[in-house]
Amino acid sequence: MKEKLKKNITEALEKWGVSDVSFSVEATNDETHGEYATNVAMVSAKILKTNPKALASELVSELSENLPKEIEKVEVAGPGFINFFLKREYFSDTVSHILKEGEHYGRSVALKGQKVMVEYTDPNPFKEFHIGHLMSNTIGESIARLYEVQGAEVKRACYQGDVGLHVAKAIWGMQSVPERDENPLNSLSPEAQAQYLGHAYQLGSAAYEGGEKDAIEEINRKVYDRSDSEINKLYDWGRKVSLAYFDGQYKKLGTKFDFNFFESEMAKPGLEIVRKFLGRLFQESDGAIVFHAEKHNPKLHTRVYITSQGLPTYEAKELALHVAKARKYPADASIVITANEQDGVFAVGLEAFRQIDKEHASRVKHVSHGMLRLPTGKMSSRTGGVITADELIFSIVSKLKEKFSESERKADEVTLESVSIGAIKYSILRQSIGSDIIFDLEKSVSLEGDSGPYLQYAAVRAHSILEKAKAEGVRGSLTSTGNVEVRLPHEWQTRSFERLLSHFPEVVERAGAEFAPQYISTYLIEIAASFNNFYAQEKIVDKDDPHSPYKLALTKAFRTVMENGLWILGIKVPERM
């Protein structure tokens, strides 16, 4: 439709001898402005030496001879916009279109044939899975899904730091915990094992600051070269239980990784790459090997790639990771999701990779997100450090239980889990991903308005209405040709609801193009509010109401769009709540 209108306008302009004007035809925000609007008159008024409104009127009469058949009327408004209104059938057709498409509604083939890899979550074995990982996972999963609904082939990757100083710290801690031998650690749950490791890391971390630096660095070396059998034993056990614990987290959050990359696998190739370019790209400095990124881009800075002890840093391993990824899966786009505190490191790393392999580096795209913060004093961590994902989920589940018992509803564990995770995911994805999130536990649990549970509740409500209709034998109004019969009072209201539902594919497209899941969130809140309004005013299931079948069709269309949208956000819809 947009393209058709654009073509018509271009042709009309050409008649007047105007050619290279750049104007837009866009979907409007406000239905009083019609469905599509163009700014062509305002843009070209200067060239034609006339005022925008007069030009718009002339253009309208020129255009009206040859308009697409779906157009009902054309108006000039505001400072010179031309608004195009569509016929009623266009909107009711979208309802039957949604019902026909079902879970495919909103999907497109815009990126068909594209191969995409998305790396996210990236927890570190031996450390806890904390709320930062929760954030990365939520955002990454959503971006992966945004690619998928646009037809791209997506592979999910997770890069886990199973070597490095943090591991050495944890091992130091494991060695110093006296109960280690008495504790039958292997019989503990993965969560408890992870807690033990987290505690060990805290001890090691404190020891590192408090005079055990050399001892811990010694452990670090031994982990890299696997020269100490006692340390190897602790390492292998810790790595194993950590990964098992992470798997449980991924399952809970609804992510399945296609590839797992490990820092331990990147150490050797990382060293090799740096040594290969030593003297050219990398320089020796104070015994370490560094990359002077500022020589290539004044905004960057120098970073160490190989320490004076001969160990590869994160940066060196990252170079190997880029290579390993490209080898494993030849992606057209390789997305990496990290916290924005790593923007500087990543920019330098990408510059280094660009110098080595310009072609592959150009496909790498870094998406960074803010921090998930909790108002201080609201929640404390058992391990005394960062707050783990489990601790956050647990506290939300407890609040939910209170809420459920207040309203005398029952909730099973599965529902509690999907609602609590939905609450967290929504509060992450409701705002632009670059900025920090102040996660207010109380507010997320108030479950009113702008929240994940509000969306889930709307979907559940629509579902239960459809169930009721089935039980009462009231059918939706799909005809044999698959079209809906439209019969409804309050036409303008219905129309704006239909109109809203018809926008979903455009919203998805824009969210995907801009790495901006919050467009989906905002949109879903709008349709949920619109549906709840509809629900409050209309009795949907009513045997005696001739409008009931179409109301049911609308309800089903709403439910479809809501489910498809929540899927993109990675939020599950419970059966009932």
Added chain:
RNA sequence: GCCCCCGUAGUUCAACGGAUAGAACGGACCCGUCCUAAGGGUUUGAUGUCAGUUCAAUUCUGGCCGGGGGCACCA
């Protein structure tokens, strides 16, 4: 000191250079025999500041003020 990000109702967030800056929470008021009121309706209230570019600026550019993050052997 240098680099990056961010300043929008009392609060937490939206807004592809366009029309009347959109929600939610909070405040005030209203809706209970009816499909799940975890709901709905009415109302209150905001673009840090000074310039510039533009027919049009929350959006782009620059200065100032304020907040966050990063800047060599951690990741």
